[in-house]
Amino acid sequence: MVVRCGRELAGACSAMRSLGKDRAALTGSVSSQLATENNCKVKQRYHHPSETLNQLEVPEHIHSPSLEMLLRRLRAMEAQQDDKFASILDVVGKFGTFQRRLVALTFIPNILLAFFMFADIFMFTAQKPYCNTSWILAIDPNLSEAEQLNLTLPREPNGSFQTCLMYLPVAWDLDSIIQFGLNYTVSCQDGWIYPETKKRSLVNEFDLVCGKESNMEGVQTMFLAGLLIGSLIFGFVSDKLGRYPTILMSLLGLIIFGFGAAFVNTFHQYLFFRFVVSQALVCYAISSVCLATEWLVGQHRAHAIILEHCFFSMGVMFLTGLAYILPHWRLLFLVGGAPVFPLISYIWMLPESPRWLMLKGKLGAAKRVLCYAASVNEKTIPLSLLDKLQLPGKKVTKASVLDFYNNRHLRKVTLVMGCVWFTVGYSYFTMSLKLKDFGVNINLTQVVPGLMEVPARLCCIFLLELMGRKWSLILTLFQGSLMCLLILILPPELKSMMVLMIVLGEFSLAASASVFFIYTAELLPTVLRATGLGLVSLAWAAGAISSLVVIQQKLTFLPIFLCCISAFLALFLCSLLPETQDQPLSDTLEHYSLQMRNVAEELFTKEVVVDDGTDEVTKNTILNSMIQKSDMDILSNVSLQDASLQGRGEETDPLNN
Incomplete structure (x- = not known):
């Protein structure tokens, strides 16, 4: 009985195959007629089926959102199968x-x-340090701290005590010191004291x-x-x-x-x-x-x-x-x-x-x-x-650091992401160093950006789903660079405005950092993923060190110039990278090169060159391919079930025993 069911199922499978062929022929003829009616020129060339959907691309003159969604869905389906x-x-x-x-x-x-x-x-x-002048306590240990400082430390023109100078110690009695005073100053000899300090720091x-x-x-x-x-x-x-x-x-x-x-x-x-x-x-x-x-x-x-x-x-x-x-x-x-x-x-x-x-x-x-x-x-x-x-x-699989130089795609990704990370590191540290000039409480300078960074990173979740990796990085990087530019241009008198720009800049750069790690990790192959992240992180450290050096220069336009140049270069280079959303991770350099190349000719097993097509023709072709793909999946599942039922029939059929 089971064997008979398996044979009937095999017959049904054969009928479905013939039906699929007829429908494929029908859809192919319809697409051909539509292409002829719209004066589309089609050139055909054989390709391996695994290259079918990776080489699918919309002609440049077609800008239909629904068409792009269909193409993205097809690529995602093919990528998941591979x-x-x-x-x-x-x-x-x-x-x-x-x-x-x-x-x-x-x-x-x-x-x-x-x-x-x-x-x-x-x-x-x-x-607030003062020279340690405890030598005078040997003369009179009952002196208060204020009296000790008054007798042993010189004063500034504004009346405050100097921090790095003291009067030269003498072997006089206290009355002589009070009457004649001390005149010769030297640098601190016995260290410093910190009478106004409540906390112990380095x-x-x-x-x-x-x-x-x-x-x-x-x-x-x-x-x-x-x-x-x-x-x-x-x-x-x-x-x-x-x-x-x-x-x-x-x-x-x-x-x-x-x-x-x-x-x-x-x-x-x-x-x-x-x-x-x-x-x-x-x-x-x-x-x-x-x-x-x-x-x-x-x-x-x-x-x-x-x-x-x-x-x-x-x-x-x-x-x-x-x-x-x-x-x-x-x-x-x-x-x-x-x-x-x-x-x-x-x-x-x-x-x-x-x-x-x-x-x-x-x-x-x-x-x-x-x-x-x-x-x-x-x-x-x-x-x-x-x-x-x-x-x-x-x-x-073997790979080395030299592949970042020999492999063109790896080299491009590393240089682009290195430039982006340099810009983020330089901008972040530049804003942090500028914030110290405003006299803001040190605790507030850490708490406020920390509070702003959490919603900034959470916003990336929606931004990534809406725009993808590449455009999310471009948007957040542009906003952060713009805030950095405004901070360096605005006059210091606008203190509240400067603090606001710094907070917004921290917000944008925090989002850029999160998108950056996601995007870079997906662009790099597994065999060199950590090495690539290390190389681009090196660029971040270089940008931070550059900010420490540049901000100390007397040329006030130099920080602005470097910020603008690095941001412009990073934004331009980001546009050259491919999108990685809904794409499988690359494991090896071979798979990585295949996935990164930009092929704009092939549609299924034929190379389609459209000189003057319409959205309707392309949509019909894509829909036909989706139907054929669905049929192939159904037939594959039916074949597996057929084989499974036949195997079970051979095991359980009493005639075979």
């Missing part, structure tokens, strides 16, 4: 319990990343005053240099060792050199610890974005990275609140850095990227990770689908 890994993730669950847990694990360290990144802002609070801990103020700028330069070197090193390490071990390395660096900064004995040790912790920060930022990108699909990927950046902004507010409450800089590092210790549990909780495992030839490990994710999501991956997960070209 990406076997995406089909496996669909079975695993696009955003199940496993993915939600993974995203939550990447959220938590971002709060600490913001804490360790901006901690220096509260380490150098303004201090300034009064290591006496960074009177000619040593440049050390504060040295800390910023050292931190940015660490970001620059870390971007270059750990992006490469992440592609070689994997996302999982590099994230563990970054967390270890935060524990030793972030939390450990509270125990330094000299200022040079503090500089070294900040230099190393900056490398740990950029290591985690790159590896976590790669891990989220390679585990999630579609809109879930963008949402996860945006929410991850929202937690970074919340970390800035967390740092500001602790700095306001705690009176000692060492205590700030102890309390704020303590939550890094529970992150040791990531050794057992964090998964490796299966895409990376597959490209490195570790197919068994990749399948185990995928099966574990499916079990957490209460799903089951069919063995037939899991067996399709194979090495590209039956061998381990």
Whole structure:
């Protein structure tokens, strides 16, 4: 009975095939007639079916929104079929319990990343130092602090005490000192005192005053240099060792050199610890974005990275609140850095990227990770689908940093995104440095931008769905650059207007940063994704260092000029990149080159050159292709069911037994 049903089903399948051929012929003839009536010239050439929809493009004179939607839908359908890994993730669950847990694990360290990144802002609070003149207390220990300063410190013309000079100590008695006074001044010999200071900072801990103020700028330069070197090193390490071990390395660096900064004995040790912790920060930022990108699909990927950046902004507010409450800089590092210790549990909780495992030839490990994710999501991956997960070209994929020079597409993406990231880094630090000139409270300068960055990043969710990756980046970058230009042009007297422009600029640049990470991670292939993110992050550090150098120059037009030039160049280059929304991730350089090339000739298995066509002709052709594609999918499913029923019939038919 079952065998008979299988044969009947096979007959029905054959009838459907013939019906599909007839309908394809009919639709082809209709399209041909329509093309003739509209004087369209069609040239035909054979192509492989896998190149069909990747080479589909609308003629330049057609601007129908509905037509573009049809084309985008066709490309997305074809791309999903070609990406076997995406089909496996669909079975695993696009955003199940496993993915939600993974995203939550990447959220938590971002709060600490913001804490360790901006901690220096509260380490150098303004201090009013005076020379330590306790030598006079040996003459009369009953002197009050005001009397001591009045007798031993020279005064400025406005009547205030000088901060870096003191009277030369003498072996007189107190009456002689009061009667004749002291006349000879020298620089501070026994250090400084800070009578008006209520909090302990690096300034009064290591006496960074009177000619040593440049050390504060040295800390910023050292931190940015660490970001620059870390971007270059750990992006490469992440592609070689994997996302999982590099994230563990970054967390270890935060524990030793972030939390450990509270125990330094000299200022040079503090500089070294900040230099190393900056490398740990950029290591985690790159590896976590790669891990989220390679585990999630579609809109879930963008949402996860945006929410991850929202937690970074919340970390800035967390740092500001602790700095306001705690009176000692060492205590700030102890309390704020303590939550890094529970992150040791990531050794057992964090998964490796299966895409990376597959490209490195570790197919068994990749399948185990995928099966574990499916079990957490209460799903089951069919063995037939899991067996399709194979090495590209039956061998381990190899790539090197030199591919960023040899591969034309990689070179273009790296240069464009590097220019964008340089512009963002330069503009962000320029606005931050200008804000210090307005005398705004240091806590407000951190809380207000932090509060504005959260809605700015959340707005990116709607912006990305509406405009796509490329135009979202262009829009946010343009707005941020415009705010930076207005800040540099407006006169300093308009203080309230300047602060408003800075807040709006922070809003736009925060959105640009989130879109940038999403867009760049999708443009780069898995085999070099972390290395590419490291190279473009290097450009961000270079832009920040450039802002520190340029803002100190006497030429006031130089910051404006560099801001305008970099912004104009970045906006122009962004328009040359392709859109990545609803497109599969590239894993290898070969797939990457195929996906990036711009082909505008082919429609299905024929090259269509339209000299004077209409929207109706093209729409009919596209709709016909969608019908044929749907029929092929139905017939494929029927064939699988036919084979399955025949197999079951052979097993259960008593005649065969």
